[in-house]
Amino acid sequence: MRINQELLIGLKPIYNTITFEIKKQRKKFFAFLVLIIMVSIAIAVITGFVLPDTKLDFFFTSLFFIIFLEDFAACLFFSAIICSEFDKKTGYIVFPKINKYKLILGKYLGNLILVITLITSYYIILGLLGLFYYGGETSIRLFYSYLIALLYLSTLSSFVTFFSSFLKSVNGTIIITFILLLLGFLMIDQIIALIFAEKFEPLYSLAFLGNLIVNILADPFPNPRYVKVPFDPMNPDAGSMVQWLTPSIGVGITMLILFTVLFFTLAALLFKRRQL
Amino acid sequence: MSETIIKLENLTKKFGKFTAVNNINLEVRRGEIIGLVGPNGAGKTTTIKMIAKILRPNSGRILIRTNHGDLEDLQKVSATVTQMGFLIDIPEFYKMTAYQLLKYFAKLQNYPKNKINERIDWLLAFFKLTEWKHENVKKFSKGMKQKVGLIQAIIHDPEIIILDEPQTGLDPLARVDIRNGIKALQSQGKTIFVASHMLYEISEICDKIAMINRGAIIGFDTVENLASALKTSEVIFEVLESITPHELEPLLSRLTEKLNPYLDKDLDPSVSKIPIEYYPEEKELKIFYDGNHKSKGEILKILIKEFESDFTVVSYTQEKTSQLERVYTQMVKDNEPEPNIQDVKIKEKKYRLRKGQLKGEIKK
Numbered sequence: 001m002r003i004n005q006e007l008l009i010g011l012k013p014i015y016n017t018i019t020f021e022i023k024k025q026r027k028k029f030f031a032f033l034v035l036i037i038m039v040s041i042a043i044a045v046i047t048g049f050v051l052p053d054t055k056l057d058f059f060f061t062s063l064f065f066i067i068f069l070e071d072f073a074a075c076l077f078f079s080a081i082i083c084s085e086f087d088k089k090t091g092y093i094v095f096p097k098i099n100k101y102k103l104i105l106g107k108y109l110g111n112l113i114l115v116i117t118l119i120t121s122y123y124i125i126l127g128l129l130g131l132f133y134y135g136g137e138t139s140i141r142l143f144y145s146y147l148i149a150l151l152y153l154s155t156l157s158s159f160v161t162f163f164s165s166f167l168k169s170v171n172g173t174i175i176i177t178f179i180l181l182l183l184g185f186l187m188i189d190q191i192i193a194l195i196f197a198e199k200f201e202p203l204y205s206l207a208f209l210g211n212l213i214v215n216i217l218a219d220p221f222p223n224p225r226y227v228k229v230p231f232d233p234m235n236p237d238a239g240s241m242v243q244w245l246t247p248s249i250g251v252g253i254t255m256l257i258l259f260t261v262l263f264f265t266l267a268a269l270l271f272k273r274r275q276l
Numbered sequence: 277m278s279e280t281i282i283k284l285e286n287l288t289k290k291f292g293k294f295t296a297v298n299n300i301n302l303e304v305r306r307g308e309i310i311g312l313v314g315p316n317g318a319g320k321t322t323t324i325k326m327i328a329k330i331l332r333p334n335s336g337r338i339l340i341r342t343n344h345g346d347l348e349d350l351q352k353v354s355a356t357v358t359q360m361g362f363l364i365d366i367p368e369f370y371k372m373t374a375y376q377l378l379k380y381f382a383k384l385q386n387y388p389k390n391k392i393n394e395r396i397d398w399l400l401a402f403f404k405l406t407e408w409k410h411e412n413v414k415k416f417s418k419g420m421k422q423k424v425g426l427i428q429a430i431i432h433d434p435e436i437i438i439l440d441e442p443q444t445g446l447d448p449l450a451r452v453d454i455r456n457g458i459k460a461l462q463s464q465g466k467t468i469f470v471a472s473h474m475l476y477e478i479s480e481i482c483d484k485i486a487m488i489n490r491g492a493i494i495g496f497d498t499v500e501n502l503a504s505a506l507k508t509s510e511v512i513f514e515v516l517e518s519i520t521p522h523e524l525e526p527l528l529s530r531l532t533e534k535l536n537p538y539l540d541k542d543l544d545p546s547v548s549k550i551p552i553e554y555y556p557e558e559k560e561l562k563i564f565y566d567g568n569h570k571s572k573g574e575i576l577k578i579l580i581k582e583f584e585s586d587f588t589v590v591s592y593t594q595e596k597t598s599q600l601e602r603v604y605t606q607m608v609k610d611n612e613p614e615p616n617i618q619d620v621k622i623k624e625k626k627y628r629l630r631k632g633q634l635k636g637e638i639k640k
Contacts, residue, residue, distance in 0.1 A: 016383045024370055092364040093428060096328040097384040276330050 013098045017106025022114060025077065029114045032073060036118060039065055040125040047133055055134040059142055060217045062126055066119065066149055067210045071181040073118060074156035077111040079173035082164040082271055091276045104271065112157060119149055141217050148253070149213045155206060155256045156181070158263035165270040181206060189244070197242045198226050203255050208244060212253075215246035222246060278306040281436060281467050282327070283347060286336035289322050289491075296322040298491035299336065304436075304469055306341075309462055311482035312471040313604060319491035320471035321365065324440045327469075328362045340436075361434035363442055367425030369413045374405065374424055377413065378431055385432035399427045403457060419450030426457055437461060438469045443477050455481060475600045485600070489608050502603045509540075509567040511594050512560050513579060515587040519554060527586055528552055531561075534578055538571035540564040547602060 022029075043062050052058045081104060085091035094103055123146045127138050160177045167173045185207035192202055202208045215222060222245050232238035247255065282304040289297040297319040304310050312320050325331040327338055329350065338350040343359070369377055375396060382392045400406045403423040408416065413424060422442065429437055442458070443451045458481050461468060472478050478485060479499055487495040487502075495502055519527060531552050532539070539551040543564050553562045561579075565571045572594075579589050 012386075013384055016380065020376075020380045023376065024372060089365060089368045090370055092330070092362075093367055093369065093381070093425070094384075095330050096360070096362040096364075097381060276325070 013102050014106040017103055018110040021107050021110025025111060025114055028076060032118050033121065036122050044129055047129065051133060055130050056139060056141065056217050056219060058130055058133065059126060060214060063145060063214045066122060066213060069122065070119065070149065070153050070156055073115045074153065074160050075174050075178045077115050078157045078160040079164055079177060080170045081107050081161050083167055083173055084170050086274060086276055087169045108161065115153060116150065119153060145213050145216050148216055151253065151256045152210050152213055155260045158260045158267065159206060162263040162267040165267040165274065193242045193244065201247065202244055203247060203251065209247055209252055209256055211246045212249065216249065279341065280347065281306045281341045283339040285339065287326060287333050287338065288335045289326060289331060290334050296491050300493050302486055302493060302496065304467060306467055307465050308484060309468040309470065309482045311478035311485040312469065312488055313473065313475065313478055313485055314488035315473055318488045320488055321440050324364055324438055324471055327438055328364060359434050360436045360438060361429035361432065362438050363425045363429040364440045366445065367421055369424065371412055371414045373410050373412055374400065375409045378427060381428045382431045387432040395431065399431065403427060403453060419446045422446055422450065422454065426454060430461065436467045440471045442470065443472065443474055451477065475604065479600050487604055499600055510562055510564050511572055511575065511592055512562050513589050514591045515559050515561060516590050517587050518556060518559055519587065524554055534582055535563065535575055538565050538575050540566050
């Protein structure tokens with residue numbers, strides 16, 4: 001009984017920080033919500049003109065936005081988690097009041113709740129649009145995709161938090177992580193594909209692992225999981241380049257979990273050493 | 277004598293090879309206001325950061341009297357110390373309203389939920405910020421932010437308040453507000469630890485002063501006791517009538533003669549060349565005496581009785597700030613390290629090399 005009470009007292013600062021963080025980030029949250037609604041309207045309008053053959057095809061094309069949404073939201077919501085306390089020196093006010101790990105955990109969970117709400121909203125809208133255009137039951141695969149989207153979010157958030165733990169400024173963290181996620185990984189993937197072709201699967205790449213969110217909808221699941229894109233479609237002798245589509249489900253999920261653990265561990269170690 | 281509430285024992289903090297705080301020992305008693313005075317980079321903020329558990333000392337320890345009544349190692353008591361409130365550096369806040377921020381801080385410090393709003397309203401009213409309650413702090417001036425900084429430090433009504441440069445960069449009116457706030461806390465019996473390089477502000481509010489230089493405490497006592505250690509003090513007498521220039525010289529000679537037993541015999545020429553000075557615009561006589569309390573009384577008696585026909589003493593004051601400045605300057609001088617002979621030789625050699633003086637010697 002007493003242990004439970006102590007645990008509750010220990011969790012209270014985290015709860016207070018979560019609610020405070022949600023209030024603090026509400027403007028950003030509503031901006032993203034508006035973006036999601038606008039994209040959903042655009043999808044609804046386009047689908048009205050060019051209706052994909054099946055419901056899964058509809059989800060497949062519409063879900064490409066979710067990867068961009070997650071990258072963008074992760075950079076903007078999680079970049080300030082650690083470095084803002086040092087960059088803006090707000091740590092001088094809060095560190096004496098709350099255990100710094102509880103503070104960061106509370107901030108992280110507050111932002112996580114907001115981004116999960118955004119992702120869930122998008123999936124619900126897609127599910128409703130699917131119902132509207134195609135009727136019938138919603139495929140379980142959309143739910144699997146949703147779960148992988150959440151797992152991908154946890155990896156992205158740990159990745160951004162890791163950068164936030166050692167970079168000086170919030171803006172620097174946003175720019176660097178955004179460039180890495182949207183361009184960096186894709187460029188490295190291209191170079192690796194040129195060198196190693198199908199012999200090396202880019203499992204290091206978060207962008208590649210994120211493709212699982214969409215490809216899990218594919219029926220049947222792609223096999224092989226890469227395609228060969230000819231350099232010159234008119235001339236088969238000009239050679240081709242391998243483009244990896246998706247990791248396998250098991251390996252993809254394992255890698256996402258491993259990266260999450262790795263980046264959080266590194267972030268915690270760096271945060272421990274960082275001094276105001 | 278009241279009990280010790282914070283005790284710093286051989287506290288040391290190093291950043292690489294640089295020693296920011298060097299073996300500090302200090303005791304703060306319940307209800308005292310202690311000033312930590314020192315130039316920029318002396319180690320004041322580092323000391324406060326260690327008390328706030330933002331920095332971990334390399335050696336030594338900080339003891340704090342806990343609710344159990346014992347002095348316990350700060351590192352071993354609960355992660356955050358709720359009976360202390362801190363204002364460190366120039367406060368920067370999340371971009372929220374003053375009310376939202378203060379409510380969050382009060383919750384973090386476990387202040388009773390049903391009393392939070394009342395407490396915030398009272399504090400905002402005391403610091404004349406009521407109309408700014410629901411405004412975002414990013415719109416606040418530096419002085420207003422500093423006031424919110426002080427409010428967040430005391431929002432949970434802590435017993436010990438630790439303030440780092442609370443008046444730096446503020447205009448005179450804001451400084452007066454902050455000073456009044458600190459005095460109000462003093463009247464409530466709070467223990468306050470203020471770090472500053474603003475000697476006037478410190479001398480106005482503190483019971484005792486710890487002087488810190490190069491990370492070490494070079495003096496810790498009341499302003500009066502620190503001054504008496506120097507064996508010299510000054511007292512200013514305001515007179516009613518102006519003393520004309522032709523009256524001044526013979527008057528100063530007579531004054532020096534009559535007050536001679538009480539005047540400072542070893543007056544530092546950098547402070548003043550003569551022990552009695554007259555400031556015509558202010559109609560003030562400044563007298564440097566030997567620092568003895570009795571001497572001060574004797575001087576006053578002599579001025580009133582024996583110089584009745586020359587001038588009328590209307591008031592006398594002893595400026596704490598100027599005393600403190602002199603005490604501080606003297607102590608810093610006394611604690612300057614002896615120049616390293618080897619370093620001096622190397623510097624001299626480099627200088628002579630630049631001047632080309634050594635070339636000839638080397639050829640020879």
